[in-house]
Amino acid sequence: MLEGIGIKTIDCIGNIGRFARFSGRTVTASMQTCLQPKTYPLIWAQMNTIGVHSVPVIMATGAFVGMILAVQAYDQLAGMGLEEHLGVLINIAVVKELGPVLAAVMLAGRVGGALTAELGTMNVTEQISAVRSMGTDPVKHLVAPRVLACLLLTPFLIIYADLLGIIGGCFVSVVHFGINSRAYWEFSARGVEMWDVLTGILKGFLFGGAIAGISCYKGFNCREGAQGVGEACTEAFVGSFISILAINFIFAVVAKAIYNTFWSIQPLL
Amino acid sequence: MKKQVQPDNGVIVVRDLVKKFNTQLVLDGISLAAEKGKTTVIIGPSGCGKTVLMKHMIVLERPSSGEVYFKSRRIDDMNERQLEKVRTQYGFLFQGSALFDSLSVYENIIFPIRQHHVITDWKAIDELVKSKLAMVGMDGFQTYYPANLSGGQKKRVALARAIAMNPHVILYDEPTTGLDPIRADIINELILKLQRELEVTSVVVTHDMNSAYKIGDRIIMLHEGKIIADGDAEHIRKHPHPAVQQFIHGRVSEEDLAALRLGGTKFKTQYTPEDFK
Numbered sequence: 001m002l003e004g005i006g007i008k009t010i011d012c013i014g015n016i017g018r019f020a021r022f023s024g025r026t027v028t029a030s031m032q033t034c035l036q037p038k039t040y041p042l043i044w045a046q047m048n049t050i051g052v053h054s055v056p057v058i059m060a061t062g063a064f065v066g067m068i069l070a071v072q073a074y075d076q077l078a079g080m081g082l083e084e085h086l087g088v089l090i091n092i093a094v095v096k097e098l099g100p101v102l103a104a105v106m107l108a109g110r111v112g113g114a115l116t117a118e119l120g121t122m123n124v125t126e127q128i129s130a131v132r133s134m135g136t137d138p139v140k141h142l143v144a145p146r147v148l149a150c151l152l153l154t155p156f157l158i159i160y161a162d163l164l165g166i167i168g169g170c171f172v173s174v175v176h177f178g179i180n181s182r183a184y185w186e187f188s189a190r191g192v193e194m195w196d197v198l199t200g201i202l203k204g205f206l207f208g209g210a211i212a213g214i215s216c217y218k219g220f221n222c223r224e225g226a227q228g229v230g231e232a233c234t235e236a237f238v239g240s241f242i243s244i245l246a247i248n249f250i251f252a253v254v255a256k257a258i259y260n261t262f263w264s265i266q267p268l269l
Numbered sequence: 270m271k272k273q274v275q276p277d278n279g280v281i282v283v284r285d286l287v288k289k290f291n292t293q294l295v296l297d298g299i300s301l302a303a304e305k306g307k308t309t310v311i312i313g314p315s316g317c318g319k320t321v322l323m324k325h326m327i328v329l330e331r332p333s334s335g336e337v338y339f340k341s342r343r344i345d346d347m348n349e350r351q352l353e354k355v356r357t358q359y360g361f362l363f364q365g366s367a368l369f370d371s372l373s374v375y376e377n378i379i380f381p382i383r384q385h386h387v388i389t390d391w392k393a394i395d396e397l398v399k400s401k402l403a404m405v406g407m408d409g410f411q412t413y414y415p416a417n418l419s420g421g422q423k424k425r426v427a428l429a430r431a432i433a434m435n436p437h438v439i440l441y442d443e444p445t446t447g448l449d450p451i452r453a454d455i456i457n458e459l460i461l462k463l464q465r466e467l468e469v470t471s472v473v474v475t476h477d478m479n480s481a482y483k484i485g486d487r488i489i490m491l492h493e494g495k496i497i498a499d500g501d502a503e504h505i506r507k508h509p510h511p512a513v514q515q516f517i518h519g520r521v522s523e524e525d526l527a528a529l530r531l532g533g534t535k536f537k538t539q540y541t542p543e544d545f546k
Contacts (some may be wrong), residue, residue: 038387121370129329130367134381134434135356137349141384 022139022217029140030148042145050111050146051153055160061106062161065098066090066168074177084183086173088191094165095192100200101248103161104207107154108240112215115146116236119219120229128220143220147212154208155201162200199255206251210243276338278302280438280470281326286335288321295321297494298335303438308464308471310485312478312505314516317491319474320364323440326472327359328352339438357385360431360439360469364446366423368415368430375411378402378430385434401429404466405459421452428459432467439463441473445480457483478517481505490516 033039069090077083119142122128131138173179215236222232276282279302288296295318303309303326311319324330325337328344337345344355368377378398379388388394402408405425415423424444431439441460445453457480464471464484475481481488482502490498490505490513498508505517515522 038383125365125370126363126367127369129324130361130363130369132329132349133327133356133359133361133363134384135353136381136384137353 018221019214019217022220023213025139026143026147026213026216029137029144030151033140033144033148039140039145042141043148046145046149047153049114050107050149051157054107054110054153054157057106057110058103058157058161059164061102062094062099062164063168065102065161066094066165066170067172069093069098069165070169070172070177074173078177083177083179085187085191086177086179087170087184087188090169090173091166091188091192092196094169095162095200096196097200097248099162099165100158100203100207101244103158104154104204104211104244105241107150107157107207108211108215108237108244111150112211112236112240113233115212115215116219116222116233117229119143119216120222120232123220123222124224124228138220143212143216146216147209150208150212151205152208154211155204158201158204162197195259199251203248203251206247207244210247211240214239214243274300274302276336276343277341279304280340281472282336282338282341283322283325284336284338286322286325286337287333288318288325288330289333294494296325296332299491299494299496301489301496301499303470303472304487305470306464306468307486308460308473308484310473310475310481310488311491312476312481312488312516313491315476318494319476319491320442322491323442323472323474326440327356327361357381357434358437360434360436362424362427362431362439362441362444364443366415366420366427368423368427370415372414373411374402374407374413374415374418374426377415377426378433380430381434397433401433402426404432404463405429406455421448421455424448424456425459428456428463432463435467436469438470438472441471441475443475443477444473445475445477450479453477453480454483456480460484476516478519492516 033043070086073086073089074083077086077089119128122142128138128142131141170181170184173184174181218232218236218239222228274282274284276284281303282301284300286296286299287294299322301309311322313319321330325332325345326339328337328347332345335345336343339355339358342355344352347355368374369380372380375398378401379394382388382394382397398411399408402410405428407422407425407429410418410422410426415426418426428444444456444460448456460471460473461484463469471484473480473484485502487499487501488505489496490508490510492510492512497510498505498513500508505513508514514520
């Protein structure tokens with residue numbers, strides 16, 4: 001039993017080390033890619049696949065989040081006669097937490113799974129070795145464009161999710177529950193600050209980087225065969241999901257500290 | 270005493286190469302030199318480490334100990350960035366072709382060129398792709414995707430991609446495996462044709478003896494991580510080592526037969542996946 005624990009611990013530490021090295025190589029390769037115009041077409045292509053094709057599902061996710069919040073929260077607020085405050089609750093939850101996190105989870109499933117499966121298949125069919133054999137760095141050619149596309153486009157996708165979340169929440173609140181539109185928006189404007197919107201969007205960079213980094217790493221290191229690729233996809237999604245939650249928590253703590261220090265004295269400045 | 274291989278004995282020189290995967294010894298002190306303009310064929314049973322040896326020649330694998338030289342320069346201790354330049358002088362035909370699924374035949378062939386040159390004259394590139402595909406009898410397939418090609422066609426396109434950069438060395442990993450005898454012979458003829466026309470140094474890993482006799486100037490047999498036979502086709506045919514005779518005639522060993530009778534799974538001549546974990 002002790003031997004088993006030891007082996008698992010060494011394996012785990014080894015994995016962390018390999019991932020750290022891979023991440024380091026990815027950061028270096030991504031910076032080099034940014035400076036080489038001939039690699040831009042690769043980034044555009046990935047932006048199209050990762051970003052543009054994700055817009056409909058991200059919008060649907062955002063819209064449903066807003067609508068569900070309205071349906072669930074209405075009764076509690078209406079019971080206290082505060083139904084006009086529904087907008088604050090929905091919009092702050094959407095822009096600060098639910099929009100970014102659920103959009104990122106959706107991306108981890110849609111984009112992360114696809115990245116792992118694609119690179120995993122390339123790995124088991126020796127296409128990655130073929131890239132190396134032709135004197136090309138596979139991290140630079142395959143990973144960097146995907147990471148950059150994910151990193152740059154996740155914040156924009158979060159904006160779409162937020163927008164549709166706000167519209168969805170408003171639609172249910174105003175059209176279905178008959179809340180006064182003017183009061184709904186006035187309370188929302190008072191309750192939601194630019195800081196809330198910005199932190200939600202900024203998180204997107206971290207979420208995007210984590211999703212792409214973990215998915216590409218799993219694809220590059222997947223075991224042989226269809227089962228190996230399948231396992232890598234599952235591990236990539238679970239790893240991305242946990243990372244999103246962990247990053248969200250750390251970001252919330254840091255953002256709160258920054259807000260308490262600087263944002264509250266903003267009117268004085 | 271056997272003469273030690275020197276770095277300038279050939280285009281690719283491997284000296285005292287040892288490769289271990291964890292505790293499993295796969296290559297045990299291999300030394301060989303691939304001579305310029307000649308075809309060296311490496312034979313041996315499946316799983317004996319032929320492909321691992323070939324991957325060391327282009328440093329896709331790093332040796333546990335020993336040295337690899339390319340044009341008298343040691344390359345096994347180079348970093349990946351230094352190796353990128355060296356690898357442009359190689360062409361590598363992978364066993365499964367390893368064509369990029371998402372790219373057309375045309376894009377696959379210009380891939381290595383695009384990586385190392387800024388293309389300004391696209392007409393010249395079109396002509397180059399046409400000529401490389403014509404060499405392997407695949408001109409006209411430029412717009413096809415790998416999924417639309419047969420196994421033999423994929424190998425030929427992969428060969429066209431391997432020669433796209435006019436390499437000095439071509440490494441062929443089981444070029445005829447999985448092909449019917451006629452298509453396998455087409456690939457053999459192609460290897461000979463490229464040899465004549467491009468005067469490249471070739472290293473071929475195979476377990477197809479017809480192919481080995483036809484294309485090999487020199488045949489090397491690997492057995493249990495060591496070289497047990499080295500010479501031309503005639504030398505190999507007459508080699509006294511029982512493992513060589515067993516392999517070239519495709520006979521199953523008494524030990525393997527005994528394992529079959531006992532319902533055993535691990536054959537003497539093969540490694541199992543667990544050995545490489």
